[in-house]
Amino acid sequence: MENHLKIGELAERTGCLVETIHYYERKGLLPEPARSKGNYRIYNEEHAEQLRFIRHCRSLDMALDEIRVLLAFRNTPEENCSDVNILLDKHIGHVADRIEELKRLETQLQELRTKCQQSSAAKDCGILQELAAGEEAQPRKLGSHGGGCH
Incomplete structure (x- = not known):
């Protein structure tokens, strides 16, 4: 006889929240x-x-x-797994792209950090002034620095 589990027991056994289990069911990732x-x-x-x-x-x-x-693929074990390899290769590419984006973000944040080297009144903080310059001004200025990172 199979081991029957209530949702709380399943959550505890797998370290997953009950809400997440329901979500995966709604998305069709877990069988009904x-x-x-x-x-x-x-x-x-x-x-x-x-x-x-x-x-x-x-x-x-x-x-x-x-x-x-x-x-x-997991549920059809006799299938050829070449598409699994392709999927993973694409995922690796997405991860590499995100790493590059995060490196550019790090550079932008480091540049922003140079705007305030010592403690002062908040009204004189270069970081706050730079952030207040607006969304349109900042990407152009930081983008020119980020361009060297491509």
């Missing part, structure tokens, strides 16, 4: 659980394993659509 006579959701070990898989994918910053594709 059986219902008890009292209409409570009844989960099993398959749900726990799939939830752990989803959480691991999320820890690698994979999008729900990517996870959906990976789950489809």
